[in-house]
Amino acid sequence: MDIAVQTTPAVLILLGPPGAGKGTQARMLEEKFGLVQLSTGDLLRDAVARQTDAGMRAKAAMDSGGLVSDDIVIAILRDRLAQDDCAKGVILDGFPRTTVQAEALDTLLGETGQRINAAISLEVDDAAMVERVSGRYTCGGCGEGYHDSFKQPKTAGVCDKCGGSDFKRRADDNAETVGARLEAYHAQTAPLITYYDAKSALQRIDAMGDISAIAKGLAAIVEGATA
Ligand code: AMP
Numbered sequence: 001m002d003i004a005v006q007t008t009p010a011v012l013i014l015l016g017p018p019g020a021g022k023g024t025q026a027r028m029l030e031e032k033f034g035l036v037q038l039s040t041g042d043l044l045r046d047a048v049a050r051q052t053d054a055g056m057r058a059k060a061a062m063d064s065g066g067l068v069s070d071d072i073v074i075a076i077l078r079d080r081l082a083q084d085d086c087a088k089g090v091i092l093d094g095f096p097r098t099t100v101q102a103e104a105l106d107t108l109l110g111e112t113g114q115r116i117n118a119a120i121s122l123e124v125d126d127a128a129m130v131e132r133v134s135g136r137y138t139c140g141g142c143g144e145g146y147h148d149s150f151k152q153p154k155t156a157g158v159c160d161k162c163g164g165s166d167f168k169r170r171a172d173d174n175a176e177t178v179g180a181r182l183e184a185y186h187a188q189t190a191p192l193i194t195y196y197d198a199k200s201a202l203q204r205i206d207a208m209g210d211i212s213a214i215a216k217g218l219a220a221i222v223e224g225a226t227a
Pocket of ligand 1: 044062065068073173
């Protein structure tokens with residue numbers, strides 16, 4: 001289904017700690033609604049792999065599980081948002097992560113007459129996050145996400161989506177770094193729940209259950225927020 005009736009492109013934000021399922025759910029929403037998933041983590045990993053100036057500056061913070069500086073992330077996001085495909089509407093996955101970023105996003109959207117349709121908080125228990133994050137991996141071909149315990153490919157070693165057999169794990173998905181990433185979430189990102197609540201843009205969803213049940217709940221929120 002395309003959200004074509006809306007006059008300005010939809011802007012949805014997924015908030016939640018590492019392992020909450022933001023990436024998985026963003027991909028599902030992307031398919032269902034024809035929106036574009038923008039993951040600042042993916043954009044930064046790409047910048048690191050290409051050894052761009054921003055990538056070189058971001059690498060140390062990413063390796064340690066800390067946040068990359070606001071100026072780097074805001075510049076990367078601003079450039080990506082200016083690309084044509086974002087006119088379909090976007091799901092922000094992993095941005096904003098600080099109040100400075102949230103304010104910068106408000107300014108950027110204001111310049112193009114856009115607004116945030118909803119900031120959706122994926123509510124999870126911290127205790128489950130380390131296991132969720134340490135067991136996950138993705139298909140190197142199409143990016144489909146899997147998990148050692150919760151979501152194995154139907155045929156072992158073969159991606160359900162594209163048939164590829166090259167899987168990869170993120171370097172920062174290990175128990176030590178996950179602890180630092182959770183700390184960064186609580187100290188710097190969780191305050192955004194209050195920030196968006198104050199703007200009446202906040203929606204909450206219990207993200208501890210089954211992936212498809214959460215997807216259903218999220219789809220209903222997105223339909224309501226973009227109607
Ligand atoms: P993610 O893929 O969203 O888990 O992000 C991986 C890493 O990239 C994080 O642990 C941070 O180091 C960095 N990162 C991603 N998005 C942001 C952001 N909005 N602000 C600061 N750092 C970020």
